[in-house]
Amino acid sequence: MLSAHEVKQLELKANEIRIDLIKMLEEAGSGHSAGPLGMADIFTALYFNILNIDSKNPNLAERDRLVLSNGHICPVLYTTMAHRGFFPVEELKTLRKLGSRLQGHPHREALPGLETTSGPLGSGLSQASGMAAVAKMDKLPWRVYCLMSDGEQDEGNTWEAVMFAAKYKLDNLTAIMDRNHIQIDGFTEDIMPLDSLKAKYEAFNWYVIEIDGHNMQEIIDACHEAEAIHDKPVLILAHTIPGKGVDFMENDYKWHGAPPGASDMEGEPKKEEQAKIALKELRTLRGKIRSEHE
């Protein structure tokens, strides 16, 4: 159990990460906003509390492996890695620019600390399962964490991996699904109904933990609970709010694939105001993160 102070520190770190990812997206002029904001708490918990990693030695043999399957939310991965010391925070402003190590979708060979190249959806869980199978076969101590979206549950490849992980009893694999109910074309339940994901994964012999993906204590408790499960892979079904922390972006699928400042959209602040309003909300902690937890 973390102390109230430790939880608060992690929440503040997540807020700093949200601020920096809004800045990087504005500078880049393209990229995804909603998913990264929604996953900032989970990435903070993983990189600052859960993962056994060394930013100075990213290839450490016994490190935990984090596989980001839905590569398009890489702004939150990059920002969290920069804050954790993998590379200078200053470099975030190179996102999506020519010659940058921060490719529009993550490329393993470009940036030390990335475990895979990703972007095309539905293949991350398979890669994570392959890694976990190796660790199990060779009795290696590390765990594999696979972060995936709810939208990519549409992909057949995802379910091939779900069956494989259960067959080989990959209890060293923790998958965390960003259940934010949006994808590019709209709400997930309109595009291709997914519920009940908990029942589906349980029927496929997974152990499922449902959490509030913005509650730091719940995120960390769920990761520890997952380590205690034997003979089954674990899914942490994290209910999140896309665009979390920026009022006008929350729960609005228009912000799935758009950065602040790129275009005027009906019912949204003017484009030149978007980043400013978002940053003000985050900086002053007047957004929902603070109000929900206080």
Next chain:
Amino acid sequence: MINQNLKLNPKLFDEDIEEAPTRKGFGEGLVIAGDENPNVVALCADLTESTRMEEFKKKNPSRFFEVGVAEQNLVTVGSGMAAAGKIPFVASYATFSPGRNWEQIRTTICYNNVPVKIVGSHAGISVGPDGATHQALEDIALMRALPNMVVIVPVDAIEAKKATIAMSKDKMPDYLRLSRSNVPTVTTEETPFEIGKAEVFFEGKDVTVIACGQMVHRALLAAEDLKKSNISVRVINCSTIKPLDSKTILKAAEETGAIVTVEEHQVNGGLGGAVSELVSAHFPVPIKIIGIEDHFGESGEPEELLEKFGLTVENIIKAVTQVLRMKH
């Protein structure tokens, strides 16, 4: 004449030349690779016996993974294992892998740059009675277009064995194209093999036939036959299609001035395409490409199909005479 240095099968032109499917050589090579290196693992998509992974599985049950009929998962689990330090051989029929799962191969193996060994059996028209759905005729084109990917089409079972062992050591993404049915055993254990090296099996100076897989044997028969007409044919076994052995091929273009390519694949994007791209840029000479002419296959016995689709010794002879007329 036959290149004596390469110690090819002395029964090369005999009726009773030995035959074996290249998938058999792969199965033997995989067992040897597995014995040599404990990091070699094998994954299959419900075709273990058919792709000849059975022996490896029996010998190394803990290093064998059955993923079910799921080719996308086959290569992506392989990608994860390779990222974690293993050398995965992933096998299925070529129409399914690398056919169905091309994007996964592109992103998670080639761009990700991890040493997964994709083994596509049942490639070519000689798959036979299963028909067009199971006859991969586009796989070389699919794999050849991918950066980092190595593409190997072994000439016979012995070379398939050597290629498999070499692939386990090259630290690259590789594609190995295999045949279902028997093909003539052209080489011997002593014949040299190296990934990226094309070998001149038959020496000649008037024209060059560049072939891969079982078409090499037909090219040799054509070359032997054309001696009667005083045409001196060079035959190159081009078992690595990517990276192409540009030195050997350009030398042939310069010295013989005309080229015929032969492959059990679509004429678009295969060996003929690779040779044309190279030769047109560096030493343009007339080229004729023999392959499947933008058609799907059909059911039939392998030999009937090879004949119907024009992959015959007679057609190679005809193409040689045509290309010689185009030569200045």
